[in-house]
Amino acid sequence: MNSFKHENINFDFLRTHAFNYRWAAVDADVIPLTAADPDFPVAPAIRNAIHTCADTGYFSYGAAHGEPVFKEAIAYWYHKNYHATAKAENILPVNSAAHGLFIVASSILQHGEKAIIPDPVDFLFRKAVEAAGATAIALPLLKDSANFDLDAVEKELQNGAKAIFICNPNNPLGKQIAPTHLNELISLASKYNAWLVSDEIWSDLYYETTCTSILNQTLTAYDKKIVVSGLSKNFGLAGLRIGYIICDNKTHYDIVFEKSAHATTAFGIATLSQIAGTAALTQAEDWLIEFRAHLMQMRQIVFNRIQSISFLALPAAPEATYLAFPKITIPQCTSDKLIQAILTNARVALVPGGKQWFEAHSEGSIRICFSTSENIIQEAFDRIQKVEANILDSIKNA
Ligand SMILES: Cc1ncc(COP(=O)(O)O)c(C=O)c1O
Missing domain, CATH: 3.90.1150.10 (Aspartate Aminotransferase, domain 1)
Structure with missing residues (x-):
């Protein structure tokens, strides 16, 4: 076929x-x-899942924390493909990775604080940081790579930056960040008690070498890691607006959940999107x-x-x-x-x-x-x- x-x-x-x-x-x-x-x-499996759901005729309110079966599917995907121990209870399905970045930025940054972002990177990084009332410090990446100059990162952390945002693989460069560099960033984040946020929406679309998630168990452990990802790129589902946030522990998940305002029903991901997303991760x-x-x-x-x-x-x-x-x-x-x-x-x-x-x-x-x-x-x-x-x-x- x-x-x-x-x-x-x-x-x-x-x-x-x-x-x-x-x-x-x-x-x-x-x-x-x-x-x-x-x-x-x-994928046909996704189309079938949407048909089946539509045929039931039900479109009830969804779960504020996301559909349990979708959360489990994401956890298993990360376990199987990224050697990560992501727990379903620490995963929040959201309305797009874009919104995920906004929720995370406003969860971890206060007004007037600073966050490091790569340059080049997708414009959403700056937008998310600025929407949180914080300042984005764009640090140029090293020539022909998606790696930061570590001295420049450390200088900004010494000057008070509260978070390092990375995009792995990088849009627009199409480059991956090697595990050694990820560990160096984890060490720096941990030394300065800063957050490390990794946008991994492109990670399933690698060629010669698989991508390494910051949640990979072989990397240094650190509890202030957060992953943002989604199903727009790998499964072509951009119009269904499917994203998710993975936190390292329940305390951090609770902070993110509170900021998401999902409990109010004013925000959140559609149940149909989660049904499609579950089919993608489990059958496609x-x-x-x-x-x-x-x-x-x-x-x-x-x-x-x-x-x-x-x-x-x-x-x-x-x-x-x-x-x-x-x-x-x-x-x-x-x-x-x-x-x-x-x-x-x-x-x-x-x-x-x-x-x-x-x-x-x-x-x-x-x-x-x-x-x-x-x-x-x-x-x-x-x-x-x-x-x-x-x-x-x-x-x-x-
Ligand atoms: C790095 C990165 N993050 C997030 C997004 C947005 O993804 P979504 O469609 O889930 O909002 C994109 C889209 O191009 C992207 O390249």
């Missing part, structure tokens, strides 16, 4: 319902390789394995095609994620300028680096999402290559 054939993509549906800079949000002649959201339908792993195999091929194609574009440079293929983040080699050309020139001339939409999306040090790169078919990827690169000269002219004249 090949679930990832071009023929399986329902473009009519996507053009009406896939927003966030994707098919429903661009002109009809544009190929969007923008938001990180797959073009393929989700084969689909995920096939998805990863497809992505591995797309990664190679994207990597090869970038090598023959004169104005882009990508020294290595991503280690994880379905994102490529090449550098722009045209002197003085900003990410925004290049994105505009590609859109105008080639009718391909991409995401620019720069402070708005991925912090300041991401300027000078562009992000290409490749969770689509080979046909779409080849067509997008054919279009860009065909009008390379026009793109360069547009930039010169801009």
Whole structure:
């Protein structure tokens, strides 16, 4: 069975319902390789679970702490794939990883406090910290890696930073953080009694090497670790808004639960989403394995095609994620300028680096999402290559 054939993509549906800079949000002649959201339908097991639930005709209020069976499924997933002893009672299902980051930031940071975030990283990190009334200290990552400069981290902790946020694997870099570096961060967090928050939403989408969770039992123990993750990327369920927060112990879980305001029913994750999420984690792993195999091929194609574009440079293929983040080699050309020139001339939409999306040090790169078919990827690169000269002219004249 090949679930990832071009023929399986329902473009009519996507053009009406896939927003966030994707098919429903661009002109009809544009190929969007923008938001990180797959073009393929989700696993049959997930669709069946949703059908079965709909057929019962019941959509009652859900549990404030999340459906027990979903919490157990997440705990088992982390146990099996990440060698973690995550307890179901310390896991809070939430309405998206994005909201999970907001809940965690407001649970661990007070107004006026500081938190360290990576640069580059997804804009949600800064938004979450700032929504908590705290200040985000963006520390540039070391060249060609998702690792921090540890001296810079220690300096900020000495200056009072209360938390270190990491993104492993990193969006947009597509790089993983090695276990040794994770242990170094745990040591620093523990030395200064700071929180270590790891966004692991991309961790199931690795290539050569599996990712290491901060909850992996072989890493140094420390109780102020928190994981935020979700099912938007691995299982393509972004529209169902499925995320979760894993705390190391019950005391910290209680703090997070209180901040989530789930008990009020004003916030929380839909029961249908948790039913879909449970099916994904318990019945759709084969689909995920096939998805990863497809992505591995797309990664190679994207990597090869970038090598023959004169104005882009990508020294290595991503280690994880379905994102490529090449550098722009045209002197003085900003990410925004290049994105505009590609859109105008080639009718391909991409995401620019720069402070708005991925912090300041991401300027000078562009992000290409490749969770689509080979046909779409080849067509997008054919279009860009065909009008390379026009793109360069547009930039010169801009
Ligand atoms: C690192 C990271 N965290 C969180 C999110 C948001 O995930 P969700 O769809 O669950 O809100 C994204 C989406 O791109 C992401 O890249």
